[in-house]
Structure formats: C-alpha cells, structure tokens
Amino acid sequence: MKIEKAERLKKLPPYLFKELDKKKADVAAKGVDIIDLGVGDPDMPTPSHIVKSLQTAATDPENQKYPSYSGMNIFKESAANWLNKRFNLDMEASSNLITLIGSKEGIAHLPLALINPGDIVLIPDPAYPVYLSATIFAGGEPYLMPLLEKNNYLPDFKKIPEDILKKTKLMFLNYPNNPTSAVADIGFFENVAAFAKKHNIIVCHDAAYTEMYFDEIIPPSFLQAKGAMDIGIEFHSLSKTYNMTGWRIGFAAGNPDLIQALGQVKSNIDSGVFDAIQCAGITALEDDQSCIEEMRFIYSERRDVLLKGLADIGLNAKKPEATFYVWIKIPDGTGAADFSSILFEKTGILSTPGNGFGKYGEGYIRMALTVGVGRFKQAIKRMEKAMPDIKKALNIS
Ligand SMILES: Cc1ncc(COP(=O)(O)O)c(C=O)c1O
Numbered sequence: 157m158k159i160e161k162a163e164r165l166k167k168l169p170p171y172l173f174k175e176l177d178k179k180k181a182d183v184a185a186k187g188v189d190i191i192d193l194g195v196g197d198p199d200m201p202t203p204s205h206i207v208k209s210l211q212t213a214a215t216d217p218e219n220q221k222y223p224s225y226s227g228m229n230i231f232k233e234s235a236a237n238w239l240n241k242r243f244n245l246d247m248e249a250s251s252n253l254i255t256l257i258g259s260k261e262g263i264a265h266l267p268l269a270l271i272n273p274g275d276i277v278l279i280p281d282p283a284y285p286v287y288l289s290a291t292i293f294a295g296g297e298p299y300l301m302p303l304l305e306k307n308n309y310l311p312d313f314k315k316i317p318e319d320i321l322k323k324t325k326l327m328f329l330n331y332p333n334n335p336t337s338a339v340a341d342i343g344f345f346e347n348v349a350a351f352a353k354k355h356n357i358i359v360c361h362d363a364a365y366t367e368m369y370f371d372e373i374i375p376p377s378f379l380q381a382k383g384a385m386d387i388g389i390e391f392h393s394l395s396k397t398y399n400m401t402g403w404r405i406g407f408a409a410g411n412p413d414l415i416q417a418l419g420q421v422k423s424n425i426d427s428g429v430f431d432a433i434q435c436a437g438i439t440a441l442e443d444d445q446s447c448i449e450e451m452r453f454i455y456s457e458r459r460d461v462l463l464k465g466l467a468d469i470g471l472n473a474k475k476p477e478a479t480f481y482v483w484i485k486i487p488d489g490t491g492a493a494d495f496s497s498i499l500f501e502k503t504g505i506l507s508t509p510g511n512g513f514g515k516y517g518e519g520y521i522r523m524a525l526t527v528g529v530g531r532f533k534q535a536i537k538r539m540e541k542a543m544p545d546i547k548k549a550l551n552i553s
C-alpha cells in the first residue's frame with residue numbers, strides 16, 4: 157500500500173535541522189573533521205548537582221508513577237518564584253504556570269488550543285521554525301513579520317494591513333532572538349502589549365534565551381509589560397540555561413485562561429514530565445546559580461574570538477548581546493544556502509543558512525557558539541585559507 161501523508165504534512169517546509177543532520181552524516185562518512193556550528197545544542201555537560209538530584213529523585217517510587225498533567229506543584233512553585241525574583245513578577249503556581257516537556261512542546265501545542273481554520277497568526281521571519289509548523293498544523297494562516305537589520309530585528313507593526321489585523325488571533329515573538337541574537341527592551345514589550353490589546357491579539361513570547369546574556373543588557377520578560385498578563389503567555393526553558401537540552405523540561409507562564417487552554421490540549425496528548433526530572437529542575441532553578449555565570453563567561457570568550465576572526469576575513473557579524481548565536485552577513489549577491497554549503501565543503505565548518513529560518517534570513521548564515529575556543533581558532537584558520545577558493549566557487553570578488 158502506498159502511504160499517503162496528510163495534507164498538513166505536505167504544507168510544511170522541510171525541517172531545517174533534519175536536512176543539516178543528513179548533510180553532516182554524508183560529509184562525516186567521508187572522514188572529514190567537522191566543526192559543527194550548525195545546531196544550537198550546548199557542548200557543555202549539565203552541572204553535576206542537577207544530575208545528582210535526578211539520580212536521587214529517580215530512586216523514589218513516588219516519582220516513578222504517571223506525573224500530573226500540568227506538572228508537580230513544587231516544580232511550578234519553584235518556577236513561579238524564579239520568575240518573580242528574576243523579573244519582579246507576581247506569578248502564582250497553580251493558575252499562572254504549567255510544566256512542559258521542553259518549551260518546543262508547549263509552543264507547538266499552543267495554536268491547537270487557540271486557532272481555528274483561517275485565523276491569522278503573526279510570525280516573525282527569520283524565526284525558530286516551530287511557530288510556522290505549529291500554525292500550519294492548527295489550520296491557521298501564517299502572516300510573516302520581517303525582522304530586518306535596519307529595525308534592529310524587531311517587527312514593524314505599522315506595516316501590517318488592517319484587514320490582516322482584523323483576522324489575527326495570535327502573534328509569536330522571541331527575544332533574545334534566535335537566529336539574529338537581537339534583544340528587545342521593555343519599551344518594545346510595552347508597545348507590543350498595547351498593540352495586541354488594541355487588536356485583540358494573543359501574544360506568545362518565546363523566552364528560551366533570557367539567561368544567555370553577556371554584557372550590560374539584561375533581557376526582560378514580556379510579562380513585565382503593562383497589560384501583558386491580559387493577553388500573554390511566555391515560554392521558558394531549562395535547556396540552554398542549565399545545559400539540559402536532552403532532559404526535556406520547560407514551563408509556560410502567563411494569563412490563566414491561556415495556561416488552562418494549553419493544559420487542555422496537553423492532557424489529551426501527553427502525560428507530563430517525569431517527576432524525577434521536575435525534581436532536578438527545582439534543583440536547577442533554586443540551587444547555586446554560579447553555573448550560569450560560568451556559561452556566560454565561556455560563551456562570551458568564544459563570541460569574541462569568532463567575531464575577531466570573521467572581521468579579519470572580511471565577514472560582517474552583529475555582536476550578540478544575548479543567545480549563543482552569531483548572525484553573519486554574507487557577501488552581496490550570494491545565496492545563504494550556497495554559501496553555507498560551499499563553506500562546509502571547503503572547510504568542514506557547518507553553519508546554518510539564514511533562509512532556513514525564513515525568506516528574510518536570506519543573505520545571512522548563523523553560527524552557534526557551541527565548540528571550544530581552540531576549535532574556533534581552528535575554524536578561523538580554515539576559513540582564512542579557504543576564502544579565495546570559496547569566493548571563486550561562488551563567483552564573488
Ligand atoms: C527560540 C527557541 N525556542 C525554543 C526552543 C526549544 O527549546 P526546548 O529545548 O525548551 O524545547 C529553541 C531550541 O533551540 C529555540 O531556539
């Protein structure tokens with residue numbers, strides 16, 4: 157029998173990281189030493205006090221049963237306290253919080269809770285691909301908001317036509333931003349909240365990178381903006397902050413009706429996060445936070461080495477104030493996919509073509525700061541050496 161996939165799968169663009177994995181496997185099979193700056197997965201281990209906490213919690217039979225759908229109260233209390241302390245909020249665990257199997261899971265399920273076929277969803281471009289796929293799965297109509305360098309990678313709401321706004325139900329935002337590394341300030345979030353309230357739009361803010369900042373700017377929460385709790389839900393993740401990407405734990409916070417609606421979808425699809433992982437999550441959020449300081453130092457050192465090296469070979473990159481991504485402008489007239497592919501072929505350095513995050517990412521590639529300083533120095537040397545070859549292959553001067 158020929159397996160015919162559902163129409164919703166046919167509507168999806170190819171999942172970017174799956175393509176990258178395939179390319180990587182092909183090149184690795186040829187014995188090339190790959191420097192993987194493609195996917196944003198921390199190279200450092202989960203801090204040992206968090207691992208120990210899981211080991212202990214996993215031996216408790218109480219933790220081996222089905223978890224509660226919306227998460228352990230003690231985890232949600234811990235997450236609420238963390239938010240309240242970090243952002244000066246007033247979150248209450250039972251009504252404003254829900255535990256997630258990683259923030260991706262919650263983000264992907266949210267449109268199923270809110271979107272009817274034909275509802276418009278505002279999606280930034282370039283962006284983390286899940287906003288678009290989740291919208292398509294729910295039968296929503298995506299409307300892309302370009303994130304342009306000249307606007308500091310913030311959307312320009314004035315450009316969205318009135319007839320689109322009338323049909324818009326939901327808007328996705330993400331700051332600090334993947335892939336551009338842009339940070340939004342509280343003034344921007346105040347404007348978002350006022351705009352969304354005026355047009356009856358729910359705001360889903362993806363806050364996966366709020367703790368990955370390097371300099372003076374400390375990223376705010378959207379929920380700090382006036383009126384945000386009337387229309388907003390924010391997604392947080394332990395993945396990058398505590399090097400816990402494989403553990404699958406995050407949480408959403410915000411308006412109680414939105415939390416309840418998301419919970420209703422989830423309770424019909426999944427059965428929550430393993431309690432022992434939630435116990436380890438509490439340890440992560442409540443114990444010594446010096447691991448985050450160390451992480452910031454390590455990433456900022458790598459960032460500086462990479463930026464200097466890129467400048468030396470004539471590539472222009474925005475200095476990231478947050479996230480562990482470097483958004484690099486490629487020479488005019490070159491396609492991002494071609495540049496990334498030729499770079500990989502000639503140097504073994506894997507980057508992500510910007511257009512994989514949407515059409516407005518064309519003209520850029522993204523590198524993740526997920527290898528050590530020594531590997532970055534090696535990468536720079538390889539690029540320096542290969543640049544004439546790369547330019548020749550791409551027909552640029
Ligand atoms: C912008 C953004 N949001 C969410 C996620 C998902 O994180 P999690 O591991 O919590 O599912 C990622 C992961 O790369 C991301 O880049």
